[in-house]
Amino acid sequence: xxxxxxxxxxxxxxxxxxxxxxxxxxxxxxxxxxxxxxxxxxxxxxxxxxxxxxxxxxxxxxxxxxxxxxxxxxxxxxxxxxxxxxxxxxxxxxxxxxxxxxxxxxxxxxxxxxxxxx
Amino acid sequence: xxxxxxxxxxxxxxxxxxxxxxxxxxxxxxxxxxxxxxxxxxxxxxxxxxxxxxxxxxxxxxxxxxxxxxxxxxxxxxxxxxxxxxxxxxxxxxxxxxxxxxxxxxx
Numbered sequence: 001x002x003x004x005x006x007x008x009x010x011x012x013x014x015x016x017x018x019x020x021x022x023x024x025x026x027x028x029x030x031x032x033x034x035x036x037x038x039x040x041x042x043x044x045x046x047x048x049x050x051x052x053x054x055x056x057x058x059x060x061x062x063x064x065x066x067x068x069x070x071x072x073x074x075x076x077x078x079x080x081x082x083x084x085x086x087x088x089x090x091x092x093x094x095x096x097x098x099x100x101x102x103x104x105x106x107x108x109x110x111x112x113x114x115x116x117x118x
Numbered sequence: 119x120x121x122x123x124x125x126x127x128x129x130x131x132x133x134x135x136x137x138x139x140x141x142x143x144x145x146x147x148x149x150x151x152x153x154x155x156x157x158x159x160x161x162x163x164x165x166x167x168x169x170x171x172x173x174x175x176x177x178x179x180x181x182x183x184x185x186x187x188x189x190x191x192x193x194x195x196x197x198x199x200x201x202x203x204x205x206x207x208x209x210x211x212x213x214x215x216x217x218x219x220x221x222x223x224x225x
Contacts, residue, residue, distance in 0.1 A: 035214075045162070045205060045216035060213040061119075094161055102150055103209045106173070108161035 002027040004095050004109035012089075012116050018082040022095030022109055029053055029076045033098035035105055036069065036080045040091035050098050051078065058103075085116045120144050120208050124217035130225040137193040139220045141206035146186045150210035153182055153191045156219075157202045165204075166191065196222070 008020035022034070035050040049059035051069040059067050063082070071078040082089060093114055097107040121144035131137050141151065149169040154162035164173045166182035169189055179194040193200055201224055206217040 044218050045207075047214040047216070058212055062213070103212070103214060104152060104164075104167050105207070105209070105214070106164050106167075108163075111161050 002097055002107050004097065004107060006093060006095050006109045006112040008112060008114070010113055010115060012085055012114060013118050014086055014116055015084055018080070018085050018089060018093075018114055018116070020080045020093055020095075020112065020114070022078050022080075024076045024078070024097070027097075029071065029073055029078065031100070033058075033100060033103060034069075034071065034078045035096045035098045035103075037094045037096055037105070037108075038089075038091040039094070039111070040088075042088075043091075046091075048080065048082075050103065052100075087116050090114065090116045119213055120147060120211060120215050122206055122208055122215050122217040124204075124206055124220050126220060127218065128221045128223060130223045131196050132225045133196055133198060135196045135225075137196050137200075137222060139191045139204055139206075139222075141184075141189045141191070141217050143187045143189075143208055143210075147208045147210035149185045150208060151182075151184070151189050152207045152209060153180075154205045154207065155200075155202045156205065162205060193222075 030053045033050040036048040051057040066083045068081045092111040094111045095109040096105045123142045151169045153166040156162040170182045203219045203221045
């Protein structure tokens with residue numbers, strides 16, 4: 001069964017870049033889209049975007065100007081960068097497997113809390 | 119963006135009760151709707167996809183119905199393990215969007 005594990009700093013300073021990685025085990029990273037989703041008390045669940053192993057991406061327009069994603073197929077890992085963060089970006093960040101075609105999110109990582117604070 | 123509205127936001131129920139949660143989309147999403155269960159401190163877990171198809175391993179007491187703009191998640195007989203927050207999510211078009219959640223509490 002596929003498993004996903006997020007990793008990265010739990011504390012980021014305002015105006016800096018939030019960087020997270022997700023390691024996929026139990027399956028190939030080449031056969032699905034890979035999403036990032038965040039959850040904050042104020043905004044609920046918010047889809048950030050997904051990417052395919054080929055490098056194609058689909059970002060939420062609300063975050064598009066600050067988001068970039070990358071993928072390392074040799075490590076079965078994908079990553080999220082969110083620039084110019086503010087306190088509003090404080091949230092639990094999840095990585096998730098997303099089906100090709102219709103983008104059904106079926107498996108989620110356990111999530112990692114990122115706090116934006118000086 | 120397609121807005122997803124869930125009701126109620128909180129629901130108090132007893133063991134054995136039949137529970138119904140409603141999700142409405144701001145425009146038609148055909149049957150491209152998923153339901154997730156989330157327990158405190160855990161990631162959401164897929165229960166239902168394509169409005170009415172059960173994910174493997176999900177108990178048969180969970181069922182989904184609807185199409186277009188109105189959808190329902192039903193728990194036929196509430197069990198202790200079912201006290202959680204439930205979210206609907208549309209995957210008809212980008213950006214993917216979620217409902218605000220329904221918290222099922224013990225009465």
